[in-house]
Amino acid sequence: MSRSADTWILTAQCPSRLGTVDVVTRFLKESRCYITEQQSFDDHHGERFFIRTEFRPLEPDFDAEAFQAAFAARAAEFEMAFELTAPDARMPVVIMVSKADHCLNDLLYRYRTGQLPIEIRAVVSNHPDLQPLADWHGLPYYHFPITAETKAEQEARVWEVVEETGAELVILARYMQVLSSDMCEKLSGRAINIHHSLLPGFKGAKPYHQAFEKGVKLVGATAHYINDDLDEGPIITQGVEPVGHADDPEDLVAKGRDIECMTLARAVDAHVARRVFLHGRRTVVFSR
Amino acid sequence: MSRSADTWILTAQCPSRLGTVDVVTRFLKESRCYITEQQSFDDHHGERFFIRTEFRPLEPDFDAEAFQAAFAARAAEFEMAFELTAPDARMPVVIMVSKADHCLNDLLYRYRTGQLPIEIRAVVSNHPDLQPLADWHGLPYYHFPITAETKAEQEARVWEVVEETGAELVILARYMQVLSSDMCEKLSGRAINIHHSLLPGFKGAKPYHQAFEKGVKLVGATAHYINDDLDEGPIITQGVEPVGHADDPEDLVAKGRDIECMTLARAVDAHVARRVFLHGRRTVVFSR
Amino acid sequence: MSRSADTWILTAQCPSRLGTVDVVTRFLKESRCYITEQQSFDDHHGERFFIRTEFRPLEPDFDAEAFQAAFAARAAEFEMAFELTAPDARMPVVIMVSKADHCLNDLLYRYRTGQLPIEIRAVVSNHPDLQPLADWHGLPYYHFPITAETKAEQEARVWEVVEETGAELVILARYMQVLSSDMCEKLSGRAINIHHSLLPGFKGAKPYHQAFEKGVKLVGATAHYINDDLDEGPIITQGVEPVGHADDPEDLVAKGRDIECMTLARAVDAHVARRVFLHGRRTVVFSR
Amino acid sequence: MSRSADTWILTAQCPSRLGTVDVVTRFLKESRCYITEQQSFDDHHGERFFIRTEFRPLEPDFDAEAFQAAFAARAAEFEMAFELTAPDARMPVVIMVSKADHCLNDLLYRYRTGQLPIEIRAVVSNHPDLQPLADWHGLPYYHFPITAETKAEQEARVWEVVEETGAELVILARYMQVLSSDMCEKLSGRAINIHHSLLPGFKGAKPYHQAFEKGVKLVGATAHYINDDLDEGPIITQGVEPVGHADDPEDLVAKGRDIECMTLARAVDAHVARRVFLHGRRTVVFSR
Structure with missing residues (x-):
């Protein structure tokens, strides 16, 4: 689906471990972010996890900085590097x-x-x-x-x-x-x-x-x-x-x-x- | 990745709603099931959500019946139809x-x-x-x-x-x-x-x-x-x-x-x- | 092969009949034109013959008009329509x-x-x-x-x-x-x-x-x-x-x-x- | 076109030279063989000529041996190696x-x-x-x-x-x-x-x-x-x-x-x- 004007992208990767998907999706739900498309892959050769999520904030006043700050705390526990991309990013x-x-x-x-x-x-x-x-x-x-x-x-x-x-x-x-x-x-x-x-x-x-x-x-x-x-x-x-x-x-x-x-x-x-x-x-x- | 001998598949679909991915991934984590590959899609035309997950139970005594019974309770809230497929299913x-x-x-x-x-x-x-x-x-x-x-x-x-x-x-x-x-x-x-x-x-x-x-x-x-x-x-x-x-x-x-x-x-x-x-x-x- | 600077194209079509290829190739040989690539097809459904030839004149003073005039005489016998395309045609x-x-x-x-x-x-x-x-x-x-x-x-x-x-x-x-x-x-x-x-x-x-x-x-x-x-x-x-x-x-x-x-x-x-x-x-x- | 029950194949190759196509197509015409498909290519790198022809004999008593013997005489002049393949060849x-x-x-x-x-x-x-x-x-x-x-x-x-x-x-x-x-x-x-x-x-x-x-x-x-x-x-x-x-x-x-x-x-x-x-x-x- 072509990203509509309000669709953000969250990508992340970290070492393989139980709960890597959950830490992302739970946070999105709690942040009232609606997932429209998600793919994840766990490479058993390299023991590394990759995830890409497209989501729409349900609240009109989505604060990207606050989102990132709050997620960083959770991601740290998984040594997870992540990136948030805005709908209009060029x-x-x-x-x-x-x-x-x-x-x-x-x-x-x-x-x-x-x-x-x-x-x-x-x-x-x-x-x-x-x-x-x-x-x-x-x-x-x-x-x-x-x-x-x-x-x-x-x-x-x-x-x-x-x-x-x-x-x-x-x-x-x-x-x-x-x-x-x-x-x-x-x-x-x-x-x-x-x-x-x-x-x-x-x-x-x-x-x-x-x-x-x-x-x-x-x-x-x-x-x-x-x-x-x-x-x-x-x-x-x-x-x-x-x-x-x-x-x-x-x-x-x-x-x-x-x-x-x-x-x-x-x-x-x-x-x-x-x-x-x-x-x-x-x-x-x-x-x- | 070719499914290895211990990889199960969980597929599900339900009406579009906040938290549809979360209900699946949280349950898997709580059940100590390790997600190796996951794809989800939310169709904004039909307002319907689809998800497919491959996972490996981390505990040796994975009980498929108990898993399904327990998940059914959570899925019901989302009117979610789901199917669990065993590694050796033919x-x-x-x-x-x-x-x-x-x-x-x-x-x-x-x-x-x-x-x-x-x-x-x-x-x-x-x-x-x-x-x-x-x-x-x-x-x-x-x-x-x-x-x-x-x-x-x-x-x-x-x-x-x-x-x-x-x-x-x-x-x-x-x-x-x-x-x-x-x-x-x-x-x-x-x-x-x-x-x-x-x-x-x-x-x-x-x-x-x-x-x-x-x-x-x-x-x-x-x-x-x-x-x-x-x-x-x-x-x-x-x-x-x-x-x-x-x-x-x-x-x-x-x-x-x-x-x-x-x-x-x-x-x-x-x-x-x-x-x-x-x-x-x-x-x-x-x-x- | 990309046509080099001296390669002409001769295309022709006519009703199916014995000798359609021969009338083209014999004339080219007699005109000292060297064929580099040729394809012909005779459609048994439509009973029609098609040919395309790329050739290089061996003599330096190739006269396209004379070539066409001479070939027209032979082609007429076969009700053959033909076209000659110059190397530098645009x-x-x-x-x-x-x-x-x-x-x-x-x-x-x-x-x-x-x-x-x-x-x-x-x-x-x-x-x-x-x-x-x-x-x-x-x-x-x-x-x-x-x-x-x-x-x-x-x-x-x-x-x-x-x-x-x-x-x-x-x-x-x-x-x-x-x-x-x-x-x-x-x-x-x-x-x-x-x-x-x-x-x-x-x-x-x-x-x-x-x-x-x-x-x-x-x-x-x-x-x-x-x-x-x-x-x-x-x-x-x-x-x-x-x-x-x-x-x-x-x-x-x-x-x-x-x-x-x-x-x-x-x-x-x-x-x-x-x-x-x-x-x-x-x-x-x-x-x- | 799928070869029908009466379609022969003649293939040949020889050093590049004026008249290579003509020697093939003229012989076929004289032998009352009807060409249904033909492709030729002259490789200017290797200076070698290749041709493949599908044809139908128009006379009912086509004699493959005589055909080959007669063509061999003409081909020799061009140092042309050729092969004739019958319709029912397996x-x-x-x-x-x-x-x-x-x-x-x-x-x-x-x-x-x-x-x-x-x-x-x-x-x-x-x-x-x-x-x-x-x-x-x-x-x-x-x-x-x-x-x-x-x-x-x-x-x-x-x-x-x-x-x-x-x-x-x-x-x-x-x-x-x-x-x-x-x-x-x-x-x-x-x-x-x-x-x-x-x-x-x-x-x-x-x-x-x-x-x-x-x-x-x-x-x-x-x-x-x-x-x-x-x-x-x-x-x-x-x-x-x-x-x-x-x-x-x-x-x-x-x-x-x-x-x-x-x-x-x-x-x-x-x-x-x-x-x-x-x-x-x-x-x-x-x-x-």
């Missing part, structure tokens, strides 16, 4: 790109039409090419060129933009530079990359050319949180597209664009809807 | 067929290998053709021929088999006779049919021939609960398969077989795992 | 829209980046809303409002635009007005509409709302040539998207957008690549 | 299995119902488990146990079965032993293996467990010709299935079965319909 975002524009174009469309509840604070690139696209959408565009010598400096400037804009999410929409380990760590759990292959197949550079050489009959895309192991971050969404013997590498590039856009958009949508939990090298995704 | 099933054997063959394979937690008590048909297949699996096969005159009588005998075998689910695995309104009512919510089109497209007879005439580029299959409105029962699962200009009606028939098998098997799997709730003319399906 | 197109912008936005992106070999000559709408989008792409936008009284007049103006721009294809990218029979006839085989359902399911208005009422588990989109029978024109491409019980009609609308864009883009791509043949109430589509 | 096949029965069960069903035009001459296994299944279908079952010491000897016996039965295709339907390089070479282009991952991801043992560790959101299956590089043979077909965080490795195993069966069946179907051409490390597949 996550502040920075998008990083290089020269390919399809993912950026797609995100900007979903942003402009309100399909994605994000607020794009800046577009950052190591190339000037996509500035007109950002301009048309009235968005600041930062061009930070990069060379072997200036890599560290460029990253510092990117980080400045992230900090100053208050971005909670960085989207690497076909950004073709490898981030440093330090940057990856700073952005852990809040930077989503789209890789143009079905990971773990075809890591690294030119995956479509690798796919052509191998003669695969499906190409794909993988959206994942970045970590310091290139193309090895926890996977959020994956998509595929059939290809054939007559497709040259450039055809695979062209055919892959749509599935890259869709796969990235779905990952971002799930992330901002608080449907994704980072869980070690994997993710928990409560699908709609 | 739903007793009767399968109805005519001449086409692909869905039956598929179900028998999943049954024989334990993939589907059902216990097939009988195969019933208006034709003798599929007896050898039932025989090989050691299953009783009832051949009740049907004519315009004997239709009511035949249905009575089918009903006898359902009653005597204690079947909780009837699967119409390409059974090509229309059931009477009376029979549909008796089997409401516990008879699943596979129709070989993407309903509501191509209702009635020879849907693949209709699809050929129309020149569609996708054919499909729909598994649904039966009701007395032919091919209009609440949909559980649907699947599709691409087709092309070179496909004759017989090709569509052949290409559709796999998707019919898969779509029916998924519906049955969801039903026996108590993932499906009948909700007026629609269904609520908590997917895995 | 089909002139008029796009018609109402208020929804997702399909237009998608087509404009593919146009701007050269993915679709079309040349958009105008955007025509019965509403002013999408003018800024057309403006940014530097395209003429014609706003022809429509009322019950002005319908005929508006269509006349649309037709004028089609004529004056020399458009060979009209794309109805979520144009929400029914065209007159006369207009449908004039545009026969060269106007593609996107309908937001899996036809023949949910014809007419508000198909997603119909789909919600029916409780389907898949929604879809259908791109088809228009004819004077509403939503009954010959189908080119269809696509689907899974939906669930928690999706309200507005969610179906939102979830359907991507598949509408993709389905329409694929139909347009196939049409301009001369992969689609109109064949009575059906189409022949030589897929890549 | 390819003799040997199936190899270990303990998992789903692919075998699926192939046997398609064989028994005539969906796959093959003639299964024997089932060979390194385990006795699947003998009852073969027995029910009236098929010889050879149990050749295997140990490190007897591996060469066992392969020799397998080869004997292949030779003696005249098998033209060997299907490795989840056969869990690696074949020797010698055996792979002998079976080059006529042995199809199903690997339970989307190659090149997750080669080798226990791919579903690897997929679980990696946290992928899609699992898949790959049907390929074997070669002496394990899981690296030319790919024919691939299929995928969505999975989620709640799926344990055993769930992936269960969910993957259907897609393995479908992917293998499609590869075998394409191979026996002469739609697949081995082309170095890749394949050309003329899809329907």
